[in-house]
Structure formats: structure tokens, C-alpha cells
Amino acid sequence: MKKTRLFGMLVLAAALVFGAVSCKQDAGRSWDDLFEVLDSENLDLSGTWEITEDTMKLAGYDAESHNIGQKNVFKTHNDAVFFFEQLKDMYSSNDECKLTINDDRNQIELYVFKDTGPGYGNTEITTVYTKK
Numbered sequence: 001m002k003k004t005r006l007f008g009m010l011v012l013a014a015a016l017v018f019g020a021v022s023c024k025q026d027a028g029r030s031w032d033d034l035f036e037v038l039d040s041e042n043l044d045l046s047g048t049w050e051i052t053e054d055t056m057k058l059a060g061y062d063a064e065s066h067n068i069g070q071k072n073v074f075k076t077h078n079d080a081v082f083f084f085e086q087l088k089d090m091y092s093s094n095d096e097c098k099l100t101i102n103d104d105r106n107q108i109e110l111y112v113f114k115d116t117g118p119g120y121g122n123t124e125i126t127t128v129y130t131k132k
Contacts, residue, residue, distance in 0.1 A: 046079070
């Protein structure tokens with residue numbers, strides 16, 4: 001009986017440890033709305049941002065853009081904010097447009113989805129900017 005109880009306690013302890021590690025990993029992958037973060041934090045977006053992922057799905061076809069590695073250098077925080085606001089405005093007429101920033105505040109993801117109507121399919125764009 002004591003061996004069974006001890007074994008059960010060890011299994012429970014292992015489950016708690018693995019569960020905590022799993023929760024911590026999940027917590028590190030959240031993305032917050034960029035403009036909500038700008039309103040609530042003293043975030044500096046100045047510096048060099050590079051496109052590290054740029055993919056597009058058009059009517060069921062996957063395509064990868066050739067401009068990966070394109071850099072945007074922002075001398076001031078305000079220049080960067082203006083750029084990302086312009087991106088948001090440019091895509092605002094689409095069905096869905098999100099600009100999100102990761103927990104480490106070193107990656108910004110632009111996601112755009114547009115339903116182009118019957119016979120044309122959908123367009124999906126994902127572009128990730130990474131601060132260097």
C-alpha cells in the first residue's frame with residue numbers, strides 16, 4: 001500500500017512539473033495587439049526591423065515572397081509607429097487585418113485576410129517583422 005501511494009505521489013509530482021513547463025511554453029507564444037500595447041506601455045520601436053517571414057495564400061495556392069530580408073530602419077520610435085499605422089491603414093478595407101506584437105516585443109506580425117468573392121477565392125498574407 002505504501003509503495004502504491006509513493007508511486008502515485010511521484011506520478012502526480014511529475015505531472016505537475018510537466019504541466020507547469022507546458023503552461024510556461026504556451027505563455028511565451030502569445031501575441032498582443034500592437035496598438036493596444038503602444039497605448040499602454042513605453043515601447044521603443046526604433047531600430048532595424050527585418051522581414052523574416054512573408055507568405056501569401058491566394059485562392060488555395062501557397063506562395064513565398066522574394067523580399068525576405070528586406071529591412072526597415074527607423075531612427076525614432078515615432079517613425080516606426082507611423083510605418084505600422086500606414087500598414088494598418090493600407091489593409092483596413094480588408095475583411096480582417098491584425099498587427100500583433102510578441103511577448104518579447106521583438107517581432108511584429110501583420111496578418112491580412114480578404115474574401116475576394118465567388119470565383120476568385122480568398123487571399124491570406126502573413127508578414128513577420130523581427131527587430132535586429
